[in-house]
Amino acid sequence: MIRWKFTFDKDEEQDWLNDWCQQGWAMTGFFLGVVTFVPCRPGEYIYQIDLLPGKGIFAKNYEDYVIFMNEMDVEILQRWGRWVYLRKRAEDGPFEVYTDTASKVEMYRRIRGMFLWAFCLVFLCSFSAWNLLFHYPGDMFSRGLVGIYIVILTVMLRAIWQCSWKIKELERQDR
């Protein structure tokens, strides 16, 4: 089965994958928003999504991470830049990648940093579109291009804000 999912909220996506698994569909792959599923026993696996430490789209010490996770019986289903899709058999007990406030906050900071980096990159790329619109204000193409950039930048800003909100909530609960 193939489904389409596009979100910048990893918690939402993780819940979505676990919901499908409860219905007997196990995610096996992801490519540009296209998610593939195969039949499974309902609730057979627990899914988690993680962002690896690193810079931009490059993960730091990925091989170490893979070895470590395999030692913990965690399966790495898919890697997408620094994003990884993980799963573990539900019969082996609860599975949560991060279990304390410090490491959860650290993860959301990493995600925020990555989105901030992507935001700056897209913002720089959008200069040519702004320039085009400045010279041809009535042109539909330049208007459309600027519109697309504005949508992407807004979605990224929302993702950055969401991470900040989650960090604040975690720190407030820990106090």
Add this chain to the structure above:
Amino acid sequence: MENKYQPLTEALFYILLAVRRPIHGYGIIQEAAEMTGGRVNLGPGTLYGAINSLLERGWIALYSAELGSRKKKEYVITEAGREAFSAELRRLRELVQNGEKMEDET
């Protein structure tokens, strides 16, 4: 001297305690859960981040990592790690001693 160290998170405390003898990652998770009656359950991501941070600080070291073998990596505490752990223990003892005043005086 105690000010040299920040208070440890529970995860770091139990990891340092578990690596008093050479132990692999999964063993650390099991030992922390056993010592706390299942209260402290270390997630693999939490443990991975903590181990890397402790390795960087030089508080733990790799005990064995036989390349090409199937043997799991084992970690062990260093002198610097023991010193940091002792400082934390002194801080916690002081906390408990002062805290007991509450019970003594009521």
